[in-house]
Amino acid sequence: xxxxxxxxxxxxxxxxxxxxxxxxxxxxxxxxxxxxxxxxxxxxxxxxxxxxxxxxxxxxxxxxxxxxxxxxxxxxxxxxxxxxxxxxxxxxxxxxxxxxxxxxxxxxxxxxxxxxxxxxxxxxxxxxxxxxxxxxxxxxxxxxxxxxxxxxxxxxxxxxxxxxxxxxxxxxxxxxxxxxxxxxxxxxxxxxxxxxxxxxxxxxxxxxxxxxxxxxxxxxxxxxxxxxxxxxxxxxxxxxxxxxxxxxxxxxxxxxxxxxxxxxxxxxxxxxxxxxxxxxxxxxxxxxxxxxxxxxxxxxxxxxxxxxxxxxxxxxxxxxxxxxxxxxxxxxxxxxxxxxxxxxxxxxxxxxxxxxxxxxxxxxxxxxxxxxxxxxxxxxxxxxxxxxxxxxxxxxxxxxxxxxxxxxxxxxxxxxxxxxxxxxxxxxxxxxxxxxxxxxxxxxxxxxxxxxxxxxxxxxxxxxxxxxxxxxxxxxxx
Amino acid sequence: xxxxxxxxxxxxxxxxxxxxxxxxxxxxxxxxxxxxxxxxxxxxxxxxxxxxxxxxxxxxxxxxxxxxxxxxxxxxxxxxxxxxxxxxxxxxxxxxxxxxxxxxxxxxxxxxxxxxxxxxxxxxxxxxxxxxxxxxxxxxxxxxxxxxxxxxxxxxxxxxxxxxxxxxxxxxxxxxxxxxxxxxxxxxxxxxxxxxxxxxxxxxxxxxxxxxxxxxxxxxxxxxxxxxxxxxxxxxxxxxxxxxxxxxxxxxxxxxxxxxxxxxxxxxxxxxxxxxxxxxxxxxxxxxxxxxxxxxxxxxxxxxxxxxxxxxx
Numbered sequence: 001x002x003x004x005x006x007x008x009x010x011x012x013x014x015x016x017x018x019x020x021x022x023x024x025x026x027x028x029x030x031x032x033x034x035x036x037x038x039x040x041x042x043x044x045x046x047x048x049x050x051x052x053x054x055x056x057x058x059x060x061x062x063x064x065x066x067x068x069x070x071x072x073x074x075x076x077x078x079x080x081x082x083x084x085x086x087x088x089x090x091x092x093x094x095x096x097x098x099x100x101x102x103x104x105x106x107x108x109x110x111x112x113x114x115x116x117x118x119x120x121x122x123x124x125x126x127x128x129x130x131x132x133x134x135x136x137x138x139x140x141x142x143x144x145x146x147x148x149x150x151x152x153x154x155x156x157x158x159x160x161x162x163x164x165x166x167x168x169x170x171x172x173x174x175x176x177x178x179x180x181x182x183x184x185x186x187x188x189x190x191x192x193x194x195x196x197x198x199x200x201x202x203x204x205x206x207x208x209x210x211x212x213x214x215x216x217x218x219x220x221x222x223x224x225x226x227x228x229x230x231x232x233x234x235x236x237x238x239x240x241x242x243x244x245x246x247x248x249x250x251x252x253x254x255x256x257x258x259x260x261x262x263x264x265x266x267x268x269x270x271x272x273x274x275x276x277x278x279x280x281x282x283x284x285x286x287x288x289x290x291x292x293x294x295x296x297x298x299x300x301x302x303x304x305x306x307x308x309x310x311x312x313x314x315x316x317x318x319x320x321x322x323x324x325x326x327x328x329x330x331x332x333x334x335x336x337x338x339x340x341x342x343x344x345x346x347x348x349x350x351x352x353x354x355x356x357x358x359x360x361x362x363x364x365x366x367x368x369x370x371x372x373x374x375x376x377x378x379x380x381x382x383x384x385x386x387x388x389x390x391x392x393x394x395x396x397x398x399x400x401x402x403x404x405x406x407x408x409x410x411x412x413x414x415x416x417x418x419x420x421x422x423x424x425x426x427x428x429x430x431x432x433x434x435x436x437x438x439x440x441x442x443x444x445x446x447x448x449x450x451x452x453x454x455x456x457x458x459x460x461x462x463x464x465x466x467x468x469x470x471x472x473x474x475x476x477x478x
Numbered sequence: 479x480x481x482x483x484x485x486x487x488x489x490x491x492x493x494x495x496x497x498x499x500x501x502x503x504x505x506x507x508x509x510x511x512x513x514x515x516x517x518x519x520x521x522x523x524x525x526x527x528x529x530x531x532x533x534x535x536x537x538x539x540x541x542x543x544x545x546x547x548x549x550x551x552x553x554x555x556x557x558x559x560x561x562x563x564x565x566x567x568x569x570x571x572x573x574x575x576x577x578x579x580x581x582x583x584x585x586x587x588x589x590x591x592x593x594x595x596x597x598x599x600x601x602x603x604x605x606x607x608x609x610x611x612x613x614x615x616x617x618x619x620x621x622x623x624x625x626x627x628x629x630x631x632x633x634x635x636x637x638x639x640x641x642x643x644x645x646x647x648x649x650x651x652x653x654x655x656x657x658x659x660x661x662x663x664x665x666x667x668x669x670x671x672x673x674x675x676x677x678x679x680x681x682x683x684x685x686x687x688x689x690x691x692x693x694x695x696x697x698x699x700x701x702x703x704x705x706x707x708x709x710x711x712x713x714x715x716x717x718x719x720x721x722x723x724x725x726x727x728x729x730x731x732x733x734x735x736x737x738x739x740x741x742x743x744x745x746x747x748x749x750x751x752x753x754x755x756x757x758x759x760x761x762x763x764x765x766x767x768x769x770x771x772x773x774x775x776x777x778x779x780x781x782x783x784x785x786x787x788x789x790x791x
Binding site: 267 | 573577589733791
């Protein structure tokens, strides 16, 4: 496979400064403001940021230390995107969201894409994310993945790539909103100088999207957010979204199936619910239909869903679309369902299950990223150029013994955006997760999204579980 | 509202009240220890009886000593009513009911948890005690103040009120039950002096010494103290006041067109029966028997509330 995308050996693209050292247009106004500030005042503001987040309890809990609340470091230098760059990203995200929904529907109905031999059948049907129970199940408005967060990276002025799609229960929208709230608190003057597209209506849009797929399809639909509970890493986000939407945050034990409907146990008795925005994985949704040992789910929930008397968002089984093994087929999926070329490209990917690809990967391990097909959160991953001989050899053995568990990609030189460090601006690698809401045929993408930033110098891993932070993402009005 | 949310709010504010009570008791004992010439271990022991943890304490420690009692009541995680245990339960319950309380209440809990945790992370020496106590009281006052200042007076608020007043009534009753014997001599013999010093301390530990004098003058009899702590309708820590608040909240929470919840019947019954008595009648009945009776009736109301409003399934 040939590749023309810049890799880490090439020049880095910095979002704030051109290679000449001159600020790019998108950042001009910000830098002008930045230069005019009193450095000591900025240092104080900088200290204030972590207090804001700590006091408001915006934390996550990692799987490593589940009892400890951890702050996701917030860097207050905004990541700025021009309106024309945004139009491009937005078109790409919409295209992908529609293709993903068409794909999931097809996979659980006629499977035309398999018959057309665009994807090997066994890759779908023997995939652990494929849910046979979903076969021939239709959902309101034919939407399966209502909320999608695709991770996008940039390598040059016009070069954007999707690194992965999150079509199950993507998280991070609360940080997008909280980061903006914090910035408005800290630097109100900045927002009068620079016109930034708002993000705070995301919960309203989310609620509208959820109500639009109610079985009765009425405005009075009762919506709730289903969380695994306070010990879950993203519990804060579940509570935040429920709160901003003004709906109940429930745990499995609060719900019960009575007379073919799902009911919430309220202080006045049991009251029916129409739409469940679940942040519980498929496996744990319903101990009668999936994992029996799940204490997080609701017995019989899936049966009510199949009878069309409750809507589960995102639908069970959407994981088939964001599986890493499926990722490399995403361009084919987009072409098949939309008839167009992908607007935002995929990162070239070698499938180690393929003998030719495997031999290329084995002889170029030092220059590649190797990922586990079913891994997540940046675990089980090899970044060749940043790794040791021993680690590379370990991966070589793993690849030879179970090649189909891995895919490999070139090491992208992710763009950098500066963070504030000791009073100075210091470049760090970033990615972007915009949030798409799908209702029927229309897709709304909130302008901006969550920018994750690798706080360690030179690091390419932006995951919060591994030392990543976040930034407020600005899409300019003009 | 979810049954589980009601449960979380109820317990969240029981624990806030419990911290407040433990801290008050410690402050009073500390004050007695420094103002009296002979040091008395019984002051510290009586706190353990009041919060009902003497048995558990003796499993962990050989004898009642001031440093051990302080450690046990403030930072021992084996003690479910220690300030530390209560603080983590407060934060846990606050997380569970995150969407039911205002931003202000949430932040006061979250920031308060962090600030108390910093102070009691290490062993608390005698000289640090007053700082820990005053910070804990400040945090509880902030949580209670934010609750009063920012929460809507709706169902949520009434479950908060139920939890706070059940715990408060229980604490006043336990305090009375531990100290009742101090009142007895003056009941049996007219004109005999009772340990006014001890009773000042008791009243002080419910923070209402000034109120007592305002209500009854400076010459105070044992019967008046009893009246003040149990039957008074305006003293916010009296049993009568607390159960009255509980009846009011349960009345608010009663559903139109449905029959009265059992818990409301029970609290009204208590209010119109045992709590409409007089100090003299209580003394005739037997002070110990009386407080024991009301402690168990209060526990019954609490239990009935959890059933009436589906705290559990």
